[in-house]
Amino acid sequence: MKFFLYISLALMVACQTIDRSSQVVRREVKDQSSLNKGDSGPRKRLIVLPFLDASENRPASLRDNARSTFIKELNRTGELVTVDSRDLKPESLILKEKGEYDLKEIAKQAQSLGANAVLEGKILDIRVSRKADAVGVIRQLKSEFEAVVRVRVIQARGGQEVFNTVKTVNLEEPTIRVAERVERDKAVTNNPALVEAIIRDAFLEFVPQVVTVMTKVSWEGRIAGLNGDRIYLNVGRISGIQVGDILKVLDEGDDVYDPESGGHIGKVPGRLKGTLEVVSYFGNDGAIAVIHSGSGFKENDRIDLY
Numbered sequence: 001m002k003f004f005l006y007i008s009l010a011l012m013v014a015c016q017t018i019d020r021s022s023q024v025v026r027r028e029v030k031d032q033s034s035l036n037k038g039d040s041g042p043r044k045r046l047i048v049l050p051f052l053d054a055s056e057n058r059p060a061s062l063r064d065n066a067r068s069t070f071i072k073e074l075n076r077t078g079e080l081v082t083v084d085s086r087d088l089k090p091e092s093l094i095l096k097e098k099g100e101y102d103l104k105e106i107a108k109q110a111q112s113l114g115a116n117a118v119l120e121g122k123i124l125d126i127r128v129s130r131k132a133d134a135v136g137v138i139r140q141l142k143s144e145f146e147a148v149v150r151v152r153v154i155q156a157r158g159g160q161e162v163f164n165t166v167k168t169v170n171l172e173e174p175t176i177r178v179a180e181r182v183e184r185d186k187a188v189t190n191n192p193a194l195v196e197a198i199i200r201d202a203f204l205e206f207v208p209q210v211v212t213v214m215t216k217v218s219w220e221g222r223i224a225g226l227n228g229d230r231i232y233l234n235v236g237r238i239s240g241i242q243v244g245d246i247l248k249v250l251d252e253g254d255d256v257y258d259p260e261s262g263g264h265i266g267k268v269p270g271r272l273k274g275t276l277e278v279v280s281y282f283g284n285d286g287a288i289a290v291i292h293s294g295s296g297f298k299e300n301d302r303i304d305l306y
Contacts, residue, residue, distance in 0.1 A: 042221075042240040042305065044116040044214045046074070046153075047083045049101060050093065051203075052122040059192070063123055066200045070121065073204055079211045081239055081285070083115045103152065104159040111156040112300070114234040117217050118156060119210065121203055124148040124166065126195060145171045145194065147202040153210065155217050158255075163213045169202040223249070223301045224286065231276055231289045231297060238285040245278045246306040247289065249297055273297060275306055 048071050051063035071082050085093070088109050096102050101120055110118045125148040146168060153163035171194075221235035235241050251270030257263065274294010278287050291297070 042219050042235065043079060043081045043238070044217055044219055045081045045083050045114055045235075045239065046210075046214065047085050047088070047106075047110050047113070047115045047118045048074070049085050049106070049118060049120050052095075052099060052101075052120065054099070054122065054124050055126075058123070058126070062196055062199050063121075065196060066123075066203045067121060069200050070203045070207070073207045074210065077207065077211050080214055083110075083113060087113050103154045103161070107154045107156045107159040112222075114220075114222050115156050116219060117162070117214060118154045120152045120154075121206075122150045123199060124150055126199070142172055145198050147171075147198045149199070149202045149206075151203070151206045151210065153213055153217075157218060157220065162217060163210070165206070165209065167202060167205055169198060169205065171198050171201075219305065221247070221303045223297060223299055223303065225299055226297065229290055231291070232282065233276075233278070233287040233289055233303060234285075235303075236281045236283070236285040236287040241278055241287050243278050243280060246292055247276045247278065247303045248306045249273045249276060249294065250302045250304060252302060270302065273301065276303065 048067060051067040053060075053063050074080050074082055088106060092106050092109055093101070103118060103120060106118050110116075125146075127146040127148075129144045129146075148166060148168050150166045151163065152161060154160070155162050221233055221239070221241075223231055224234040225232040233241070233247075241247075250272055253268045253270040256268055272294075273296055275292040276289035276297075277292040278289045280288045282288055
């Protein structure tokens with residue numbers, strides 16, 4: 001009788017899973033870049049669109065939480081100012097063919113909002129694989145997670161794509177399983193916290209690259225309004241504008257197209273209308289300027305560094 005009792009207890013213990021998970025021991029990123037911090041000065045404005053996911057079966061929280069953390073990290077660099085994508089027309093955020101944004105159309109709106117570039121992030125794939133010892137009651141199990149994500153940056157002025165990179169991040173987690181078939185182990189695929197962490201980290205790997213590429217994007221602001229001798233600008237203290245700065249006001253330049261291919265080359269610089277001097281700030285990130293030279297300024301005129 002005792003013999004059968006011992007056997008029953010042994011089977012009960014063997015059917016349980018002993019999970020002695022340690023913290024992640026190895027994380028590999030296939031694409032990394034270094035960051036050369038730019039000089040101080042006006043900060044570029046970047047609209048970070050709601051992140052996309054190639055799969056409709058994954059929870060929206062994966063991309064939403066990754067985007068939220070990504071924006072916080074961009075702002076923490078002190079190099080950029082993220083602009084709320086809710087200021088865009090709702091219809092412009094409707095996905096087009098293959099579940100993508102019409103970034104060129106969004107770039108036009110972004111420019112009118114005073115943004116310098118638009119960023120799109122997308123989860124392309126999440127893969128999970130498991131490897132374990134072939135035999136034995138106690139088996140060493142290694143879970144491998146792989147996240148594939150993409151980030152694109154479009155310059156607002158002209159709608160030119162200045163960054164398009166796919167990044168793959170691998171993460172390994174060792175676990176010990178006792179008396180359990182590995183192929184039936186659902187603990188890994190049902191680990192949303194770990195999947196969310198690797199997606200978040202995959203996008204964070206882009207932060208230095210985005211900051212670097214934004215140094216190549218031209219800075220500009222806009223005249224938001226005029227009232228007597230006061231001229232209101234849509235860029236201010238947060239954007240790095242200082243009281244006493246002299247800014248030039250330019251006409252909107254003309255688009256130039258390749259005569260053979262018809263492709264858009266860019267915009268030529270507009271005519272210099274005059275200069276403004278920043279005298280104070282207003283609102284969340286606006287500045288008040290007075291005329292330093294020139295005349296004929298109007299709402300939505302482009303301003304640039306002198």
